[in-house]
Amino acid sequence: MLKRMILMLVVVLALVAGLGFVKYRQFQAAMAQGASFAPPPSAVTTVVARRATWPSNLGVIGTAQAIQGVTVSADLPGVVSKINFESGTPVHAGDILVELDTREERAQLAATESDRDLAKINYAREQQLVNEGVVPRSEFDNADAQQKSTEAKVGEMKATIERKTIRAPFSGILGIRQINLGQYLAAGQAIVPLQSINPIYVNFGVPQQASPQIKVGRMLHVNSDDLPGLDFAGRVTALDSVINEATRNIQVQATLANPQGKLRPGMFVQVQVGIGISREIIAVPASAINYAPYGDSVFVVTDEKDAKGNRKVRQQVVKVEGSQGDQVAVISGLNPGEEIVTSGVFKLRNGAAVQVNNKVQPSNNPKPKPEDS
16 A cells, blocks of 8 residues: 555656656747847838038027007096097007097186286286386286296196197007097006017027127027918127026027018017037938937947848937927037938837838928928
């Protein structure tokens, strides 16, 4: 009985050992297969890096601002009797915008003019009598003062009536009307915004290290994503006297022609201002740059190949500075003639195999048309 149990135990142990050996060999084979597994090559597009000459421009963000801008308001209180403008229309300097009710002031003017006329008559009479020696000089002086006082009151009433006729202080474009006919206006109450936008200012900040290259009179170009196809040329007309301590930027003001009024005050714009001579760079498509906190890079296609004959890529750190259209300027880290990946860079790693297919290429135009951008 004991022999039979020992025999069965030996058989079981032999069976377990055999199964373990088989599994161990299978595991070793799987590990060897995994180690030799190569992922399929990634389909990418490429372009050969070329040298290019770009103007030395500084691209910054700016804000359009009116040359002159006010909110037209009532000088004196009164009731609106006439509104002579429509919202959003152009006006010229001196155009009448609003007339307030002046019936009471005109009645007072008529009474004051009567007092003035009487004072003139009394003055002429007293002058004749004092010349004849009939009345003392003091009475003539009183008549003279009375005449001048009434003249001043007449001028005051005319000025009050004139101030109740509200005119455009300068030529420009009106905003949205903020009053209604028959409304009582308090002194200083807003009537309508008025902006002079041709020419127009563009204000922008420049880093302090670039400020020595920004001079009054330097040409610049302004465009906006909201105005595709339009480019506005202007000149730097003023620089601030101080540098902002928070941003270390200096404020610059440029003046641009804006005959069609396309640029509006407060509009967000892109400014390109020249800061030096042209420079030699390597222009690559913006899609070729792999941006990362530790440094920007590109993938260069090398002559090294994998077991299946697919070419491999090398990740190369580069320094970029500025952009133009669909292109980015590389100033170091890349050599002319190197073939770089232009699409699919985010799925690559250093040494990965790639398969080049350039039938469809990403945009690579330094001056793209608006409809293609």
